[in-house]
Amino acid sequence: MTTADLILAIDQGTTGSTCLLVDPQLRVLARATREFPQHFPQPGWVEHDPEELYASVLAAVAEVLQTSGVAPARIAAIGITNQRETSLLWDRSDGRPLHRALVWQDRRTADTCESLRAAGHEDLIRARTGLLLDPYFSATKLAWVLDHVPGARARAEAGELRAGTIDTYLVWRLTAGAAHVSEPSNASRTLLWPLKGGGWDEELCALLRVPAAILPRVLPCTARFGETCGVPGLPDGIPIHGIAGDQQAALFGQACFGPGEAKCTYGTGAFAVLNTGDTPVASRHGLLTTVGWQIGERTTYCLEGSAFMAGAVVQWLRDGLGFVLKASEIEALAASVPDSGGVVLVPAHAGLGAPYWRPHARGLISGITRGTTRAHIARAALEGIALQIADLLRAMSADIGAPLKALKVDGGAAANDLLMQLQADLLGVPIARPTMLEATALGAVFLAGLGAGIWSDTGALAAAWQQDRAFTPSPPTTALATLRSNWERAVALA
Incomplete structure (x- = not known):
């Protein structure tokens, strides 16, 4: 049988x-x-x-x-x-x-x-x-x-x-x-x-x-x-035993089962979601309060914010500007320079979502000089993705009144090591990338497996979650502080 x-x-x-x-x-x-x-x-x-x-x-x-x-x-x-x-x-x-x-x-x-x-x-x-x-x-x-x-x-x-x-x-x-x-x-x-x-x-x-x-x-x-x-x-x-919307499924698939645990999914856009536990938290910074999941009689709530442009910025550099032939080449191009040379790219091509909520904002590149190259703009694009996510997660920390301790990442763009290291540096917290970047599907697997009795509880799921790599934040530097201040000025102009 x-x-x-x-x-x-x-x-x-x-x-x-x-x-x-x-x-x-x-x-x-x-x-x-x-x-x-x-x-x-x-x-x-x-x-x-x-x-x-x-x-x-x-x-x-x-x-x-x-x-x-x-x-x-x-x-x-x-x-x-x-x-x-x-x-x-x-x-x-x-x-x-x-x-x-x-x-x-x-x-x-x-x-x-x-x-x-x-x-x-x-x-x-x-x-x-x-x-x-x-x-x-x-x-x-x-x-x-x-x-x-x-x-x-x-x-x-x-x-x-x-x-x-x-x-x-x-x-x-x-x-x-x-x-x-x-x-x-x-x-x-x-x-x-x-x-x-x-x-x-x-x-x-x-x-x-x-x-x-x-x-x-x-x-x-x-x-x-x-x-x-x-x-x-x-x-x-065959029983259908587990269902969740994609971003909540990704949080579940990342084993973010405790309050204060967060993940960010880097796809065309980027979605940051933070577990707030048994209590829905009303946002003071334009974030969404939503249900994470319900298991039995217990409901878990989340704060959510999205950036409209993440991987789409790289696609634009590839298709719109012809910087690279393949999206995967952007990391090597950006890593060929030690910094962005003062260039800031605000990825507001489709407006700015939380925490800014400026639908009429548009993309902006500032700080260009005669010495600016494709590599500087490519690096500024990755920094722009990481900076907007850092703003989102700082807003979440302010809403819950506690600092973020770590971040789990998934989605196609999470495979970019340089982007993940920039994200860790800008957040000042360690980042964990799982072996399986398709966390949305993994969340559906986890929920169905719980329903079918393949796993007994979320503790067993947490034990099953597997890390591929950790990114440890670099110590704060003057250059990092300058990058943040340049970003804030550029966002105000976008």
């Missing part, structure tokens, strides 16, 4: 779906990624076709099963992590989407949010949910679809529709429509779920015009959400 001991993790992201097959020793037996199209009907509108998205998930699953050669019967559980805030509606009877999914990047409801803000509703929303009133979040996206698809609102009121974030949609499809569920880390990004839980907030649902009846049942992150049914290549009955 085949022993079921493996976790199949589905990491459904903005541009592609990744699938990993992992054993109890955290060995990745197979990995596959399938991209899917992005749709931009108008400036500021970003959509995903749900069928194309789901097809990318199935293709990644199929490739993993094929390349691993593992019998599907060995899969003990499925874990899911997903792009947050992206949301959609579908027909309850046949599962057909009413419209393409509106992606977290979509800005079409900016005027709606501004009207709600002008009417004085933002304080209520922030107090209840810990979030800002912004098109980023799900509620106004759902309301837009209800208002713009003929007959949708009447059908929703009649109970004919279902709605949810991408985790909810995937579970619906993987279970052949048997389960309409979500969990608190995704629910807390909708503007409709109160930080203290207790179910969908009826007042917020009415205010934001989303019928609570179309929203999913919310279960703890390690619950048994449903079982596979009719999924190509997978036997029926």
Whole structure:
């Protein structure tokens, strides 16, 4: 008889779906990624076709099963992590989407949010949910679809529709429509779920015009959400046992289980998240307060802040300016000079997020002289990424009233040793990089493994987490202080 001991993790992201097959020793037996199209009907509108998205998930699953050669019967559980805030509606009877999914990047409801803000509703929303009133979040996206698809609102009121974030949609499809569920880390990004839980907030649902009846049942992150049914290549009955939104999953995958522990994920942008324990902390510095995860009856809360440009800065140097042919070459170029020669690059190409919140800011390079080279600008770009993250984490420390003791890092750009050393120097705390940089997927593995009983508790997960390298901060120097002061002046001008 085949022993079921493996976790199949589905990491459904903005541009592609990744699938990993992992054993109890955290060995990745197979990995596959399938991209899917992005749709931009108008400036500021970003959509995903749900069928194309789901097809990318199935293709990644199929490739993993094929390349691993593992019998599907060995899969003990499925874990899911997903792009947050992206949301959609579908027909309850046949599962057909009413419209393409509106992606977290979509800005079409900016005027709606501004009207709600002008009417004085933002304080209520922030107090209840810990979030800002912004098109980023799900509620106004759902309301837009209800208002713009003929007959949708009447059908929703009649109970004919279902709605949810991408985790909810995937579970619906993987279970052949048997389960309409979500969990608190995704629910807390909708503007409709109160930080203290207790179910969908009826007042917020009415205010934001989303019928609570179309929203999913919310279960703890390690619950048994449903079982596979009719999924190509997978036997029926595999439990879906762990779900969390991508950034919370990354915090969990980094084993940041205690208050004050933090991680930063360096991707296209960068997301810093800090565990605040059993108590939600209201930010005084423009950060978001959000649910980290719920296991059993216990909920863990977080502070979160994002930088819009991280790896995207390197992509711009490669594609926009032609500094390098491959993104991986930027580290050697930046390391070829001892410092940036007084050059400061503020990566505000898409505005500045927390803690500045200046959407109209734009990228800036200052301090250029006749002696400035491509290498100086490349180094200034890495410094700019690290400096904005240092500002974010200092804001978090101020909110919790305690200094940051260490930082765990993940994501593609975390492989850049020079960037990580700069980050350690600017923060003045040690940085730990794990052997597995795909911490979002690892978080889904951990949650599913807990739910399936492969690991007994978070202590066992902390013991399983593996470090690749530590970066120890260099002693403070005058040059570092000058860099910070130059940065502050440049940010004010951006």
